[in-house]
Amino acid sequence: MSSLPPVKEDRIICELPLYFTRDAAVHTKDSFNVTVREASQEQKTGSNVAKVIVVGDVAVGKTCLINRFCKDTFDRTYKATIGVDFEMERFEVLGVPFNLQLWDTAGQERFRCIASTYYRGAQAIIVVFDLSNYGSLDNAREWLEDAMKDNDPSSVLLFLVGTKKDLSHPDQLAQMEQEAIRLSEEIRAEYWAVSALSGESVRDFFLRVASLTFEANVLSDLERNNSRQARDIISK
């Protein structure tokens, strides 16, 4: 099999990208877990792909968010997603090739029933809301609950992302952020505010998602291996 082209330079991660706000982060450490670093150095990482699903109300900008990151484009015209869109994004984390499968689900009500099909086995769930629309934040909790029905809460990373930061009035933004952070703390999600139009924080956010899912993947693989070894020792 011929090898793939090298990973794009801006997808190479050597240092752990930082959280958006200390108040609502998956963790606040400033570098990768030691065991993860060691495993990467020795090329002993297992699976190198993570499934990420993106959910949220209709027209909050899920597809725009992904397009800004994956294709560095922004389309002002709205086109509803049918069912689910799919993007594969390649990274290199600590020298290890790593892929994110991004499943961009439709926000429309009539597709809500099929969403669960797509949720299964996700390592990260990104709940998106519109920073200029209160209702979409209210619904974020519901989206999350739906998504969690088919997943193990202990093994899924959660992200709450406010979009259209450029459209939000400063006063409104402050208030929305406060509520969003409160919700994030409650559901143990990491909070981010971004703008797909200007591109603000979009790349930082996805690099953070890639890094944290990578870290979690490596740790759970190691744990599985260790427990298998422990079992083997016991059975010997």
Added chain:
Amino acid sequence: MAFQGSEEVEEQLEEPEETLRVSPAEEMPVDGPPAAEEPEPLLLPWDRFSAWLHCICVVGFDLELGQAVEVIYPHHSKLSEKEKTSICYLSFPDSNSGRTYGHFFSHAARDAIHSCCGNGMLVAVATEFLPPHQISRSCLGDTQFCFRFRQAVDRKSSLGCFLDHFDRDAPVCLKRDQGYYYGYVYFRQVRDKTLKRGYFQKSLVLVSKLPYVTFFHSLLKLIAPEYFEKQEPCLEAACNDIDRWPTPSPGKILSLPIMGVVMKLRIPTCYDKPGTSQLVQSAPSDSLVSIVLPTVHEVDLFSCISPLRYCSDFRPYFTIHDSEFKEYTTRTQAPPSVILGVTNPFFAKTLQHWPHIIRIGDMKQTGVYSAYKPFLNKDEDIIKQLQKGVQQKRPSAAQNAILRRYFLELTQSFIIPLERYVASLMPLQKTISPWKSSPQLRPFIQEEFMKTLEKAGPQLTSRLKGDWIGLYRQFLRSPNFDGWFRNRRKEMTQKLEALHLEALCEEDLQLRIQKHTEVETVDLVLKLKEKLTQAEKDLLPVKPGTIGQLQAHIDTIILSLPEDLQGILHKPPSP
């Protein structure tokens, strides 16, 4: 993509790659076809979908109305009334006892296919007696099978040329089926007290020209259960997923996202080493790829005459409601050249006069009943080898591989003399002149071919004795030979065209036109342009660079003409 005129073709090919719709799934080339990486043409919405499927149908059973196509997806897909009727009847198990019946193969069955010229073959499956491993593994009440039916109208697909392109690299048994569709069925029958009859009965059917049996059954296993639970939005989403897939190019590893998982697939190519299957390796990186398909095509009857292609009609599942039922079962004529798979015991009775019948399922009757008298002697060695395998409990996959390889070598021994003779029909290279039309192939003369067998017959590569001459005579009358020869003739004619084009390329055209009048030069330009268009359309096997070189030649000649003529000649021909 509509190939309406050469202008459009050129324009689209020149489109910078960034503006093409980028495939969301990775397409990783693997070692395989020698063809150079060609840019994928601009694809419109639903083009990608159409490269895989014609449509998806939901067929329901209504107590008053009987079977009916309830939904067709995408909504714009066209099916004639006759096609709908075929789909309706063939999407339900016959005699209400249907189960997936696996494909199978046997020595005699192979010979029968070989000779299936002008007489039919019946594969009768007594479903009640099927061994458990052949019964669909999904939950009770779900059944998968496939059927094949005639295309009622010749739909000129604008994608046609583009799709032919993939077929070029596909092995014969995986080529797109012209004039026929396959229906891949997922049938669900469950008790439902709220319904009048007490049963819910519905089929989800994928309609496609691609004979990828294993692949489509895996796909249905993902889509159908979700559909029965969640209804139409699920179909809409599935179709949308499929419309993002990379096109079905043989030899590439294709990642196909569907319903939240990614299927990985490699369509074999005709360049793959025979007898080997290039499995898609399941690397750790594929931990989320839930399905890794080693092959797209199930073990079946036709691949045992590979590399020959079975060229007559066949119906994996045939019922009394089939639109060709009368045509194929009338007793007034000799059995038609067709292979039918049936489950309804009615056929076993009605068609018991057919020369080849394979019965499966009922232990007392299971077997191959054939009126076929083999031309070649039994090969005791291979039989001994297989028997030894049985004694040593060799896995059936290994036994299968041994038998398959044996058949392949045997068929190759049979084909080599034909190939050699057909190659001799090619005119000599020196007869190709750039300034004359390309020379013609000599005709195939049976007796002339037969004479070559004395010295260069199959005895050179096979120790098997028997009436090889008789076998050739029989074969030359069969549709399988006809199909094979047509294909070879087409390839050779294209080769001639390509050589002619290359010869033209090497000519000093500039020098030539100096000796000619303006009218003759214009005529030459027009002729060259036409040749070029044809070469691009037929994907002629020319040396790389030839097309570009010829185009450059044409441009130089045009530039040497007066300006008013230049304007006219540069204009692409009106469609």
